[in-house]
Amino acid sequence: MNDQFGPRGRVASAADDADRAVLDLVAAGQLDALQELYDKYRTMAYSIALRITADASLAEDVVQDAFLGAWRNAARYVEGKGSVKTWLLSIVHHRAVDAVRRRRPTVELPDREAVPPAAMTLPDIWPEVAGNIDRQEIAAALTSLSDVQREALELAYFGGLTQQEIAIRTGTPLGTVKSRIRLGLLAMRRSLVGGDDGGDSPDAGRGALA
Amino acid sequence: MNERPMSHEQAIDLAAGFVLGALDPADEAAVREHLLTCSLSHDEFADLGGVVGYLAETVEQVEPPPALRDRIMAAAAADLASRGAGAQPAAAPSPAIPFPSAGERAERTARARTSRLGWAMRIAAVVAIVVLGGWNLLLQGQLSNSQAFDRAVAAVIDVGARPGSQTVVLAAQPGSTANGIGAVAPDGSVVMAMRDLPATAGTQVYEAWVIVPEAAPVAVGGFTVGSNGTAAFTTKPVATPPGSTIALTLEPTPGSTAPLGPIVAAGVSAAPKT
Numbered sequence: 211m212n213d214q215f216g217p218r219g220r221v222a223s224a225a226d227d228a229d230r231a232v233l234d235l236v237a238a239g240q241l242d243a244l245q246e247l248y249d250k251y252r253t254m255a256y257s258i259a260l261r262i263t264a265d266a267s268l269a270e271d272v273v274q275d276a277f278l279g280a281w282r283n284a285a286r287y288v289e290g291k292g293s294v295k296t297w298l299l300s301i302v303h304h305r306a307v308d309a310v311r312r313r314r315p316t317v318e319l320p321d322r323e324a325v326p327p328a329a330m331t332l333p334d335i336w337p338e339v340a341g342n343i344d345r346q347e348i349a350a351a352l353t354s355l356s357d358v359q360r361e362a363l364e365l366a367y368f369g370g371l372t373q374q375e376i377a378i379r380t381g382t383p384l385g386t387v388k389s390r391i392r393l394g395l396l397a398m399r400r401s402l403v404g405g406d407d408g409g410d411s412p413d414a415g416r417g418a419l420a
Numbered sequence: 421m422n423e424r425p426m427s428h429e430q431a432i433d434l435a436a437g438f439v440l441g442a443l444d445p446a447d448e449a450a451v452r453e454h455l456l457t458c459s460l461s462h463d464e465f466a467d468l469g470g471v472v473g474y475l476a477e478t479v480e481q482v483e484p485p486p487a488l489r490d491r492i493m494a495a496a497a498a499d500l501a502s503r504g505a506g507a508q509p510a511a512a513p514s515p516a517i518p519f520p521s522a523g524e525r526a527e528r529t530a531r532a533r534t535s536r537l538g539w540a541m542r543i544a545a546v547v548a549i550v551v552l553g554g555w556n557l558l559l560q561g562q563l564s565n566s567q568a569f570d571r572a573v574a575a576v577i578d579v580g581a582r583p584g585s586q587t588v589v590l591a592a593q594p595g596s597t598a599n600g601i602g603a604v605a606p607d608g609s610v611v612m613a614m615r616d617l618p619a620t621a622g623t624q625v626y627e628a629w630v631i632v633p634e635a636a637p638v639a640v641g642g643f644t645v646g647s648n649g650t651a652a653f654t655t656k657p658v659a660t661p662p663g664s665t666i667a668l669t670l671e672p673t674p675g676s677t678a679p680l681g682p683i684v685a686a687g688v689s690a691a692p693k694t
Contacts, residue, residue: 244496245489248493252489278495395471402471
């Protein structure tokens with residue numbers, strides 16, 4: 211895994227190691243550990259859920275579902291594929307997006323989910339491209355995007371829209387939307403890791419596939 | 421999606437949408453399937469996915485209400501309790517529930533009717549109370565499914581944590597998937613949180629029974645269930661010593677004084693080990 215992700219991700223920090231130790235205890239069924247994890251990340255989790263759902267009550271349900279998902283699936287967290295924080299965040303994000311998609315008209319809630327979709331409990335995550343960066347730096351990275359790139363990213367990540375829905379919403383061809391999202395992420399990446407990462411060309415990622 | 425596996429190029433083309441969670445479910449599943457089975461490089465996913473987490477940090481930070489922690493911890497505690505229960509049926513597929521078979525039941529019913537007139541009178545009184553709605557019945561059918569169940573579980577934990585209470589895991593019985601947990605309060609009432617109950621139709625009701633060893637089942641209340649399959653309710657208080665069986669049956673009509681329908685879930689009450 212490190213062969214694949216090491217050069218592209220960052221080295222795990224002591225904070226990550228501490229989180230993993232806590233997650234091990236969660237996996238072992240230690241309620242105290244779950245509470246510790248919750249207290250550490252509750253604000254992050256609730257804030258993102260609230261931003262996506264724009265509904266305090268729904269956001270609470272999302273956070274509850276997410277932490278219970280983490281509680282039940284802690285043993286399946288895959289080390290080396292991103293930090294515990296990113297994993298949790300990804301679970302919350304998936305749950306929140308799922309909640310707003312269900313809330314849309316004509317979508318009826320299915321019966322109580324017997325087996326949550328894989329993405330709900332075991333989202334795919336990747337190592338952060340850089341360490342813990344403060345919010346100002348992240349905000350600065352966002353300003354390196356064009357307006358249309360930023361709009362597309364926000365509609366996707368915070369709006370819970372699919373690329374197809376963004377195309378319809380903005381009256382833009384699907385291919386253009388996909389390109390904006392991809393280039394927007396790559397621009398952020400460049401800004402976050404600095405110019406020496408080799409991600410200097412928007413096609414760097416694609417080039418690596420050949 | 422299985423009929424038409426996604427090509428590597430198609431998956432790469434969807435990488436940005438995938439890492440942002442902006443694909444429709446079919447595409448997302450196809451990409452995930454591809455990632456599991458394709459041995460080519462997927463650096464594109466790592467390059468793009470490693471950025472996504474930072475987007476979350478641009479959001480205004482808001483503290484969740486303190487009660488959310490209690491709800492989550494209560495639900496996790498209940499989940500932990502049901503894990504223990506889930507392990508038991510694996511070792512012993514059908515937990516020994518001292519509940520009569522259909523034939524025995526008819527026999528016992530007849531016996532009960534003749535020899536336990538006082539008991540029958542008491543049940544009749546209970547039924548009257550039930551019909552009049554003079555007991556604590558709480559249905560939460562309008563709440564979303566898991567939310568309703570989680571809240572019901574929290575209520576069970578509240579009762580189960582009190583001194584002198586007992587707990588009971590209501591395991592699914594053959595032919596049923598319904599399950600849940602309950603707590604027997606010191607006054608003998610049972611607070612239950614049930615899920616995966618098929619919806620009742622027509623005059624059907626789920627009836628709760630308390631069965632003290634060597635005694636006939638005592639009906640302690642009935643309720644209906646909507647399409648969400650969950651129920652939270654509190655039975656009428658009756659003497660329920662540790663070792664009593666708590667059972668739910670699906671009855672054709674309300675007011676059964678002896679169980680007629682199939683048992684959907686049952687368990688034996690026990691004082692918590694400390």
